[in-house]
Amino acid sequence: MERSSLAGRGQIAQLLRPASIAIVGASEDQSKFGGRLLRMVLRHRFAGTIYPINAKRDTLFEIKAYPDFSALPAVPDMVVLAVPQPAVKPAIEAAAKMGICCGLIITSGFSDAGDAGREAENEIVGIAREHGMRLIGPNCLGLISAANRLAACSSPVLEIPELPQQPIGLVSQSGALMTTFFDRAWSHGIGFSHGISVGNQADLELADFVEFLADDPDTQVICTYIEGVKNTQRFIAAAQCARAAGKPWLAVKSGRTEAGSRAAFSHTASIAGDHAVFAAACAEQGIVLMNDIGAMMTLAASMVRYPGRKVERLAVYTPSGGGGALACDALYERGVPLATFSDATRARLDVHYTHAQTGNPIDFGARISPDAGEAARATVAALQDDAQTDGLFVPVTMAPFPWLREIVLAQPSPFADASGARGSAGKPVLFAVEAGATSEPLRGLLREHGVPYTNTMDEAVAVWAAWRRFGQQRSFETPVRPAGLPAASAAPASGIYDEERSKALFQQYGVPVNAGSVALDADEAVRCATRTGFPVVMKIVSPDIVHKSDVGGVAVGVADEPAVRDTYARLLANARRAVPEARIEGISVQAQVKGELELIIGARRDAQFGPIIVFGAGGVLVELLAQRAIASAPAGADRVLALLETLPIWKILDGYRGGRLAVDQVVDAIVRVSWLAADLGERDFELDINPLIVGKTACWAVDGRLRIA
Ligand code: ADP
Ligand code: MG
Numbered sequence: 001m002e003r004s005s006l007a008g009r010g011q012i013a014q015l016l017r018p019a020s021i022a023i024v025g026a027s028e029d030q031s032k033f034g035g036r037l038l039r040m041v042l043r044h045r046f047a048g049t050i051y052p053i054n055a056k057r058d059t060l061f062e063i064k065a066y067p068d069f070s071a072l073p074a075v076p077d078m079v080v081l082a083v084p085q086p087a088v089k090p091a092i093e094a095a096a097k098m099g100i101c102c103g104l105i106i107t108s109g110f111s112d113a114g115d116a117g118r119e120a121e122n123e124i125v126g127i128a129r130e131h132g133m134r135l136i137g138p139n140c141l142g143l144i145s146a147a148n149r150l151a152a153c154s155s156p157v158l159e160i161p162e163l164p165q166q167p168i169g170l171v172s173q174s175g176a177l178m179t180t181f182f183d184r185a186w187s188h189g190i191g192f193s194h195g196i197s198v199g200n201q202a203d204l205e206l207a208d209f210v211e212f213l214a215d216d217p218d219t220q221v222i223c224t225y226i227e228g229v230k231n232t233q234r235f236i237a238a239a240q241c242a243r244a245a246g247k248p249w250l251a252v253k254s255g256r257t258e259a260g261s262r263a264a265f266s267h268t269a270s271i272a273g274d275h276a277v278f279a280a281a282c283a284e285q286g287i288v289l290m291n292d293i294g295a296m297m298t299l300a301a302s303m304v305r306y307p308g309r310k311v312e313r314l315a316v317y318t319p320s321g322g323g324g325a326l327a328c329d330a331l332y333e334r335g336v337p338l339a340t341f342s343d344a345t346r347a348r349l350d351v352h353y354t355h356a357q358t359g360n361p362i363d364f365g366a367r368i369s370p371d372a373g374e375a376a377r378a379t380v381a382a383l384q385d386d387a388q389t390d391g392l393f394v395p396v397t398m399a400p401f402p403w404l405r406e407i408v409l410a411q412p413s414p415f416a417d418a419s420g421a422r423g424s425a426g427k428p429v430l431f432a433v434e435a436g437a438t439s440e441p442l443r444g445l446l447r448e449h450g451v452p453y454t455n456t457m458d459e460a461v462a463v464w465a466a467w468r469r470f471g472q473q474r475s476f477e478t479p480v481r482p483a484g485l486p487a488a489s490a491a492p493a494s495g496i497y498d499e500e501r502s503k504a505l506f507q508q509y510g511v512p513v514n515a516g517s518v519a520l521d522a523d524e525a526v527r528c529a530t531r532t533g534f535p536v537v538m539k540i541v542s543p544d545i546v547h548k549s550d551v552g553g554v555a556v557g558v559a560d561e562p563a564v565r566d567t568y569a570r571l572l573a574n575a576r577r578a579v580p581e582a583r584i585e586g587i588s589v590q591a592q593v594k595g596e597l598e599l600i601i602g603a604r605r606d607a608q609f610g611p612i613i614v615f616g617a618g619g620v621l622v623e624l625l626a627q628r629a630i631a632s633a634p635a636g637a638d639r640v641l642a643l644l645e646t647l648p649i650w651k652i653l654d655g656y657r658g659g660r661l662a663v664d665q666v667v668d669a670i671v672r673v674s675w676l677a678a679d680l681g682e683r684d685f686e687l688d689i690n691p692l693i694v695g696k697t698a699c700w701a702v703d704g705r706l707r708i709a
Contacts, residue, residue, distance in 0.1 A: 012134070012204065012208050012209070012211070012212040013212050013215055013216065015077075015078070015101065015102040015134055015136075015204075016102075016143070016145065016148075016194060016196070016209075016212055017145075017147075017148055018048060018076070018077035018078035018102065018148075018150070019048040019049065019077050020048045020049035020050070020051065020074065020076040020077050020078075021041070021046070021048065021049075021050060021051070021076055021077065021078045021079070021080055021150070021152065022051040022052075022053055022066075022069070022072065022076040022078070022079045022080070022095070022100070023037065023038055023041070023050065023051070023052050023053060023079075023080045023082070024053045024079060024080070024081045024082070024083055024087075024091045024095075025037075025053075025054075025081060025082040025083035025087075026038040026052030026053060026054050026060055026065065026082075027054055027057075027060065028057075028060055028061060032082070033082040033106055033154045034082035034083065034154075036154035036155075036156075037080065037082050037106070037142065037152060037153065037154040038050075038052055038060060038061065039061065040151040040152075040153060040154065040155075040158045041150070041151055041152060042061055042063070043151070043158070044149050044150070044151040044158070044162075044163055045149055046148070046149055046150050046151070047148070047149055048077075048148075048150075049074075049076070050063060051066055051072055051076055052064075052065040052066070053065065053066050053067070053068060053069070053072075054066075054067070055067045055068065068094070069094045069095060069098050070094075072098075075098055075099050075100060076100055077100070077101065077102065078100065078101075078102040078103070078104060079091070079095045079100050079102070079103050079104070080103075080104045080106065080142070080152050081103060081104065081105045081106060081107055081138075082106040082107065082154070083107060084107070085107055085108070085109035085110070085117075085120070087107075088105060088107050088120075088124060088138065089120065089123060089124055089127070092105075092124045092127055092128060092133075092135075093127050095133070096127050096128055096130070096131035096133045097131065099131070100133060101132065101133055101134065102133065102134050102135075102136070103128060103133055103134070103135045103136070103137075104135075104136045104137060104140075104142060104143060104152060105124075105135060105136065105137035105138035105139075105140070105199070106137060106138070106139075106140060106141070106142055106154070107137075107138050107139070108138060108139035108199075109138075109139075110124075110138045110139055110200055110202065111139075111200045111202065112138075112139045112199075112200055121138065121200060121202045122202075124138075124202070125202050125203050128203060129203075134203055134204055135202055135203035135204060136196065136198065136199070136203075136204050137197075137198075137199035137200060137202065138199055138200055138202060139175075139199040139200045140175050140197040140198060140199025140200070141153055141154070141155060141175025141176070141178060141179060141197040141199075142154070142175075142197055143194070143195070143196055143197070144158070144163065144178075144182060144192070144194070144195040145193070145194045145195070146163035146164065146165035146191055146192055146193060146194070147165060147193045147194060147216075147218040148194075149163065151163060153179070153197070155179040157179045157180075157182055157183040157186075160186060163191070163192075164186055164189070164190070164191025164192070165191045165192065165193060165218075166190060166191040166192060166193070166301070166304055167193055167218055167219050167220035167221065167304055168185075168190070168191070168192050168193060168219065168220070168221050168222075168223060168300045168301065168304060169192065169193050169194050169195070169209075169213035169216065169218075169219040169221070169222050169223065170182075170192055170194070170195040170196070170222075170223045170224070170225075171195075171196050171198060171206050171209040171210055171213070171222070171223075171224045171225075172195070172196070172197050172198065172224070172225040173198055173201075173206060173225055173226055173227040173228075174197075174225055174227065175197040175199065177225050177293065178195050178196075178197045178225070180293070181195075181223075181225070181293050181297060182195060184293075184294060184297060185297045185301070188297070188298070188301070188447065188452075188453070189446075189447030189448075189450065190297060190298075190300075190301040193213075193216060193218035193219045194212075194213065194216065194218070194219065196209045201230050205230045205231060205234060206224060206226065206229075206230065206235075206238075207230075207231065207234035207235050207237065207238035208234070208238075210222055210224065210238040210239075210241070210242060210249065211237070211238050211241045213242075213247070214238070214241040214242045214244070214245040214247055215241070215245065219247065220247055220303070220304055220307065221247060221248050221250065221300040221303045221304055222242055222247055222248070222249045222250065223250050223251075223296050223297065223300050224249065224250070224251045224252070225251075225252050225253075225254075225293060226251055226252070226253040226254075227253070227254050227255065228255070229278070229608055232608050232609060232610075236281075236285060239285035239286060239287055240285075242286075242287075243285075243286050248288060248300075248303055248470055249286070249287045249288065250287075250288045250290060250296045250299060250300055250466070251282060251287050251288065251289050251290065251296075252289075252290050252291065252292065252293050252296050253275070253278060253289065255274070255275060256275050256291070257275075265496075265546060265686060265705070265707050266602060266604070266686040266687060266688040266705060266707070267600055267602060267618075267622045267623065267688050267690055268600075268602025268603060268604050268614055268686050268687065268688050269604060269686055270623055271600075271602070271614060271616070271622060271623060271626060271628050272602065272604065272606075272612060272614035272628065272630050274606070274608070276614075276628075276630055277606045277608070277609055277612055277630055278608070278609075279630075280612065280629075280630035280631060280632070281609050281632065284631070284632060286473050288466050288469060288470045290462065290466050291462065292459065292462060294454065294459050295454070295459045295462040295463050295466065296466075298430070298452055298453075298454050298459065298460070298463045299463045299466050299467055301452050302428055302430060302452045302463065302467065303467070303470075305428075305450060305451075305452060306426075306427070306428040309390070309391075309427065309428050310390065310467075310468075310470075310471030311336075311390050311391045311428060311464060311467040311468045311471055312337065312390045312468060312471065313337050313338065313339035313340075313388060313389060313390050313391075314331065314336060314337070314338060314339060314389070314390065314391050314392070314393050314464060315338075315339050315341070315360055315361075315362070315383045315386070315389045315391070315392050315393070316328060316331075316338065316360055316361035316362070316393050316394075316395065317361065317362050317364065317379060317380075317383065317392055317393070317394050317407070318361055318362070318363060318364060318365075318394060318395050318396070318397075319363075319364040319365050319396060319397075319399035319400075319403050319404060319407070320363070320365060320395070320396070320397040320398070320399055321363045321365065321366070322397060323395040323396060323397040323432075323434065323457075324361035324362075324363055324395060325361075326395065326457055327361065327393060327395040327432070327457060327460075327461070328361060330457055330458065330461040331393070331461055331464065333461075334461050334462070334464070334465040335465065335468075336461065336464050336465050336468055338360045338361075339360055339386065339388050339389040339390070340360070340388055341358070341359070341360060341383075341386055341388065341389070342386055342387065342388060344386075345382050345383070345385070345386040345389075346358050348378065348381075348382040349362065349378075349379060349382055351369065351378065352367050352368065352369040352374075352375040352378055352379065353366060353367050353368060353369075353375075354366065354368060362379060364376070364379070364399075364403060364407065365399065365403075372402060372403050372406045373406040373409070373410075375406075376403075376406040376407045376409070376410040377406075377410045379410070380392070380407075380410040380411060380412075381410075383427070384412065384426050384427055389427065390427060390428070391427050391428040391429065391430070391464070391467075392427060392428070392429045392430075393429075393430055393432070393460065393464065394407060394429065394430070394431045394432070395431075395432045395434070395457055395460070396431055396432065396433050396434065396435070396439065396442065397434050397435060398435050398438065398439075401441055401442060404442050404445075405442075405445060408431075408442070408445050408446060408449055408451060409449075411426070411429050411449065411451055412426035413449070428467070429451060429452070430452050430453065430454070430460055430463060430464065431446055431451060431452070431453035431454075431460075432453065432454050432455075432456065432457045432459070432460035432461075433446075433453050433454070433455055434455070434456065434457060474642070476636055476638045476639040476642070477636050477638055478636070479634040479635055479636035479639075479671070479674070479675075480636070481634070481675060482510065482668070482671060482672060482675065484510055485508075485509055485510065485672070485675055486508050486509070486679075488678075488679045491679070491680075491683075492505055492680070492708060493708070494683075494708045494709060495707075495708060496543060496705075496706075496707050497687075497704075497705065497706035497707070497708075498541060498542070498543055498585075498705065499539065499541070499548075499588065499703055499704055499705065500516075500518060500541060500588060501706075502687065502704035502705055502706040503701060503704045505676070505706065506672075506673070506676070506689065506701050506704055509672045509673070509675065509676045510668075510672045511669045511672050511673060511689070511701050512665070512669065512698065512699060512700050512701065513700060513701045513702070513704075514590055514591045514592075514593050514700045514701075514702050515532060515590065515591045516528075516532065516537075516588055516589060516590025516591060517532075517588070517589060517590075518541050518585065518586040518587065518588050518589075519568070519586055519587050519588075519589050520586045521568075522564070522565045522568040522569070525538070525564050525565075525568045525587055525589050526561050526564050526565065528589035529558065529561070529564045529589050530561075532589060532590065532591050533591065534558070534559055534560060535556075535557045535558055535559045535592050536558045536564070536589050536590060536591065536592055537554070537555065537556045537557075537558065537589075537590050537591070537592045537702070538554075538555045538558050538564070538567045538568065538571060538587055538588065538589055538590075539553060539554045539555075539571070539587065539588045539590070540553030540554075540571050540572070540574070540575045540584065540587060540588075541584070541585045541586045541587060541588050542575060542579070542582045542583055542584045542585060543583060543585070544579055544581070544582040544583055545575060545578075545579055545582055546705060548703075549620060550578075551574055551575055551578035551579060552570075552571070552574035552575075552578065553571055553574060553575050553578075554571075555567045555570070555571060556592060557592065564589070568587055571587055572584065572587070590702070593693050593695070593700045593702060594693075594695065595661075595693035595694045595695040595699065595700075596652065596657060596658075596661055596694060596695060596696065597649065597652050597653065597661060597693075597694045598617070598618045598619035598690075598691035598692070598693055598694070599615060599616065599617065599618045599649070599666065599691060599692045599694055599699075600614070600615060600616060600617070600618030600619075600622050600628070600688060600689065600690040600691065600692070601613065601614075601615045601618075601669060601670050601673045601688075601689040601690075601692055601701075602614045602615070602686070602687060602688045602689070602690070603633060603673055603674070603676065603677035603680075603685075603686070603687050604677075604685060604686040604687070605677075605680065605681075605682070605683065605684050605685055605686075609632060610632065610633075610681070610682075611632070611633040611674075611677040611678050611680060611681060612630055612631065612632055612633055612677070613630070613631055613632075613633050613635060613670065613673055613674045613677055614628050614629070614630045615628065615629055615640075615643075615644070615670050616628030616629060616647055616649065617647070617648075617649045618690045618691040618692065619690070619691050622690060627647050627648055627649060628647070629643035629644065629646060629647055631643060631674070633674040633675070633677035633678045634671070634674045634675045634677070634678040635670070635671060635674040636671065637667050637668070637671050640667050640670045640671055640674075641663075641667050644663070644666070644667065644670075653666065653694070659696050660696075661694050661695065661696055661699075662694055662695060662696060662697050662698050662699050665694075665697075665698055665699045666692070666694055666699050669689075669692060669699060669701070673687075673689065680708060683708055683709060684708075684709035685706065685707060685708045685709065686706075686707050687704070687705065687706040687707070688703075688704065688705050688706075689701040689703065689704050690703055690704075691703060
């Protein structure tokens with residue numbers, strides 16, 4: 001028997017386009033996975049050859065069935081397994097030996113079911129690898145490829161006459177969510193090229209399928225539902241593939257809420273948790289992270305309809321003043337700006353509306369022109385021509401259908417000519433249809449014309465906001481190691497570093513710190529203070545007290561010699577009271593610096609993404625403020641500055657309270673900390689500088705802590 005033509009190529013692109021499939025567990029019994037799956041494969045008219053394998057039947061749904069692999073007349077490209085768990089291994093063994101190069105395993109009860117299952121899973125992966133066979137699943141819902149008319153999936157959502165096809169690919173770590181996604185999309189008139197449920201990812205993983213879609217001529221936009229990243233390198237490589245192919249990668253990830261705050265040594269650990277780091281990695285890799293699968297689906301459909309468009313400023317065009325006002329509020333909250341129309345646009349609109357109505361939003365209900373069609377056409381044309389408008393948002397509350405019809409018909413068609421060739425789709429248009437059943441005719445019309453819509457304002461605004469973020473992506477220069485740093489190989493010792501020790505290390509990396517020294521008695525404290533210059537700050541020094549103010553261990557504004565003596569005694573007493581067993585190493589006497597703003601700069605090694613830095617509003621309220629930006633380390637000055645500009649405190653840095661603060665020095669300090677983080681590299685560590693006090697011309701790290709495992 002001929003070995004499958006796909007064998008050995010190792011190309012997933014080939015695996016996912018089988019010319020023939022065998023289905024083990026095929027039957028007519030609709031209470032079984034294999035029964036429903038076979039019916040769906042037939043229903044959607046898979047163009048290749050189908051080999052049902054069933055020992056008891058000669059035919060199934062009138063096509064020939066085979067008792068086992070050895071009876072097959074040729075080697076199929078793919079085998080689909082929907083059999084009880086114990087039957088999977090022998091079937092994979094037989095299939096692999098025969099030379100079948102792809103196995104799709106629906107069956108569950110593997111690593112999803114504990115240690116014994118994991119062992120069984122490893123065994124089948126081992127068998128497959130030995131024979132060069134690749135596996136999808138196990139524990140997945142299968143594959144739905146409109147591009148191949150292959151519906152290898154048992155879900156009832158497939159009870160539709162035809163698989164709608166559009167250049168949107170989907171990879172999902174949840175099988176059920178994949179089918180929900182399809183169902184919902186189809187009811188909005190949105191189709192797909194391929195949908196893959198990856199299951200346990202025993203062999204092929206999400207990143208493999210993203211790479212496949214990045215290469216796939218039938219796919220322009222990639223959607224993913226992610227629960228966890230299996231292999232970070234592969235994930236990042238897949239993102240690079242998608243970028244290189246110019247295909248947007250959209251993602252929804254579960255596990256957004258951090259499971260409990262960690263009992264934190266550093267503030268960094270509590271403000272830069274796993275999801276925040278994942279989100280930062282997505283931003284760096286150009287992956288558009290969203291919260292909701294509905295919004296992801298609508299954005300994908302919109303990007304397909306309006307390819308290559310960037311969205312910045314929107315025109316809101318509405319048949320309802322109320323809907324328009326709510327839309328403007330929601331856009332404002334998500335940071336999506338409204339367009340300011342040019343005088344020429346206003347003059348064109350003034351023909352149809354009172355001048356008060358031709359700002360933004362435009363209220364169609366308040367038009368003066370009697371002909372709704374003419375007003376709608378003129379308005380859409382004027383907005384399409386307006387150079388300061390990037391998209392049209394049409395929030396629809398209850399309004400007469402004839403008006404709405406005119407607004408829909410006025411949209412330029414993506415199909416410019418009768419031949420069906422793709423024409424200019426114009427600027428992006430999105431409807432938010434808030435009403436219920438009464439708006440079904442409108443939804444039908446929108447589907448018929450391929451105009452994207454959502455059923456809620458929130459979802460629509462989420463789409464616009466994500467689209468805008470996608471358009472704002474920029475690339476940054478490769479970070480260059482600043483001069484004067486210690487050699488990357490000069491590894492700092494492991495351990496817990498208190499303020500003194502960590503500041504000494506930060507200083508070696510060129511981060512400015514305030515002057516100070518540790519006194520062992522009150523006389524020495526006075527000498528230190530006199531040398532430093534009054535007023536001074538005094539702090540308890542103890543390896544057992546990490547958060548010094550919490551135990552009354554910090555005094556600022558210590559003005560003269562008697563105050564130094566008083567404070568010395570008080571800080572010791574406070575520390576002994578709060579942590580009686582604490583080892584106390586003295587009292588730090590340091591220069592008091594005066595600034596306008598307190599920042600935090602932190603870093604840690606993330607188990608998944610490696611060394612990262614975090615920075616934002618600092619001081620004792622850092623967790624409450626939770627204003628932070630995260631980047632992988634090392635980070636260059638351009639990236640750090642761009643991230644700083646996204647933070648609310650940027651306004652203060654930029655001179656909200658008077659002159660601009662020492663922004664360049666802050667950026668430099670963050671860059672230097674990122675190099676320290678990069679040098680600590682593979683070791684588990686966490687560090688904080690909190691606060692970095694920022695003045696008009698300089699900044700200083702006045703507190704620090706570091707733990708290196
Ligand atoms: P903690 O261990 O509680 O974080 P810090 O050393 O950060 O102790 O001190 C607490 C606060 O005291 C800082 O957030 C800052 O507002 C202020 N502070 C500490 N050191 C100085 C200093 N050298 N100059 C000015 N203010 C300081
Ligand atoms: Mg502090």
